[in-house]
Amino acid sequence: MSIPTIDSWTPPGIRTTAPAQAAPAGKPGDVVRSTEITDRPEARMASAARVFDVTYLSADSHGNLVEVKGSVSVPKKNPGPGGWRIMAWDHSTMGLGDDCRITDTLGKDPRGSRDKWLGQWLRDNYVIAATEYQGIGGPGVHAYLDGPVAGKNTLDMVRAARTVVTRYVGTPISNAFVSYGGSQGGHASLWSNHLAGSYAPELKNAATIAHSVPTGLADYFAAIRPGFPNVVIPDYVTYFSYVLAGLKVARPDIDVDAYLTPTGRKVVKDAERLCYAESGPATKGLTVGRLVSKPLTDGPLLPALRQYARVPTSGYGAPILIQQGYLDVVSFTPLSEQFVSQLRANGVDVTYRTYPDQRHGLSTAQVLQSVTWSNSRRTWPR
CATH class of the missing domain: 3.40.50.1820 (Alpha/Beta hydrolase fold, catalytic domain)
Structure with missing residues (x-):
């Protein structure tokens, strides 16, 4: 007997469309x-x-x-x-x-x-x-x-x-x-x-x-402050922007923008849509020191980042x-x-x-x- 293909058969319990404007029904892995x-x-x-x-x-x-x-x-x-x-x-x-x-x-x-x-x-x-x-x-x-x-x-x-x-x-x-x-x-x-x-x-x-x-991501983010010099890490601005964009998603209670210059806010916002290959050219010439308005050790950001990006x-x-x-x-x-x-x-x-x-x-x-x-x-x- 031939096996039905995915296009010709919908097995029980599998939805083919998600309900509009509603949280999906089901359980993890469905x-x-x-x-x-x-x-x-x-x-x-x-x-x-x-x-x-x-x-x-x-x-x-x-x-x-x-x-x-x-x-x-x-x-x-x-x-x-x-x-x-x-x-x-x-x-x-x-x-x-x-x-x-x-x-x-x-x-x-x-x-x-x-x-x-x-x-x-x-x-x-x-x-x-x-x-x-x-x-x-x-x-x-x-x-x-x-x-x-x-x-x-x-x-x-x-x-x-x-x-x-x-x-x-x-x-x-x-x-x-x-x-x-x-x-x-x-x-x-x-x-x-x-x-x-x-x-x-x-x-x-x-x-x-x-x-x-x-x-140990938070350990070297702790050094970042205004005027922080350029570093040898390739695409460091890209990684920095991705991490802070992710932190904004997971911890909306942390005012990430309060740590950023206008340029930094734009870079972190752009990180939500730019793919890795695009981000490097888009941030060429920038350093993380130009993105921050105060040390990341001030206030609640670094403890939140330490918890957010940890590895057990x-x-x-x-x-x-x-x-x-x-x-x-x-x-x-x-x-x-x-x-x-x-x-x-x-x-x-x-x-x-x-x-x-x-x-x-x-x-x-x-x-x-x-x-x-x-x-x-x-x-x-x-």
């Missing part, structure tokens, strides 16, 4: 809309058999259920006895605006490098469940580095992927997953591990891989691999090493690997090490 996009060249990596664009329900910074975008890429190989495993992919910084989506354009890569490293998960029989994070391509503004929200978005994307694969592809799929991401994505992946046991107990978090993770140092239910470029000046090695030491002191199962010649991000060969590490985990259901 699929709102799904469309097969395999025939779009920009959507399908070479190693994917089928790709689905997915809209599902997950949390925003205020605990509301909202629509979140993502995609599901399906392997070409048949699954093993336990069904396909799931890799929950958390993308790195792409921007905050609706046009900054990446999950439905994973095949748009002229050099083919994305399929070399992300496609290896498919070749090793993982379904890729990729979230866009709340606010990117959906309602509201994306709260950049709001870890609890990104972690829930990741876990709900795994739930949505299981629905899509089971009901539309008709192939067995495990409840076990590994979360994986770099930079912003590494931050999100760690939070999904931290939250998995309480938020999604029906899932089995087998492992987490995070590289180039922004830890305990409470992880699955082993972690952290990869760090030693020359990274965006996610500083000393802060990453401090974070790893805290994890180990708290009994967390963490493997730490550094690369002496690497900056922010990793080479394809180093990324592929993470797939091998994931495959070897004894925490996978047997």
Whole structure:
């Protein structure tokens, strides 16, 4: 018997339209809309058999259920006895605006490098469940580095992927997953591990891989004040504006604009829509010292930022691999090493690997090490 396609069949419990001007009905991880996009060249990596664009329900910074975008890429190989495993992919910084989506354009890569490293998960029989994070391509503004929200978005994307694969592809799929991401994505992946046991107990978090993770963010934001000199951090103004734009979303009680010059207010407002590739040219020649009107240590902003952008140092239910470029000046090695030491002191199962010649991000060969590490985990259901 042939399996119905997503366009010809709507399974029970799956809504095809959201109610207008109302909060979506349902529970976290429910699929709102799904469309097969395999025939779009920009959507399908070479190693994917089928790709689905997915809209599902997950949390925003205020605990509301909202629509979140993502995609599901399906392997070409048949699954093993336990069904396909799931890799929950958390993308790195792409921007905050609706046009900054990446999950439905994973095949748009002229050099083919994305399929070399992300496609290896498919070749090793993982379904890729990729979230866009709340606010990117959906309602509201994306709260950049709001870890609890990104972690829930990741876990709900795994739930949505299981629905899509089971009901539309008709192939067995495990409840076990590994979360994986770099930079912003590494931050999100760690939070999904931290939250998995309480938020999604029906899932089995087998492992987490995070590289180039922004830890201790508030520690170097504390130095920012009017006249702060230019620094060697690439696109520092972009990151600064994204963080403060996200803080405004998550903590409307903090008057972020009171810390900003007119130029700073414009840059932070523009950050709500500018994608990463656009923000650099738009802020060329600016320094963070020109954006602030008083030190960020004055008043409540820095304590709020410290709480907002934190990464837990305990409470992880699955082993972690952290990869760090030693020359990274965006996610500083000393802060990453401090974070790893805290994890180990708290009994967390963490493997730490550094690369002496690497900056922010990793080479394809180093990324592929993470797939091998994931495959070897004894925490996978047997």
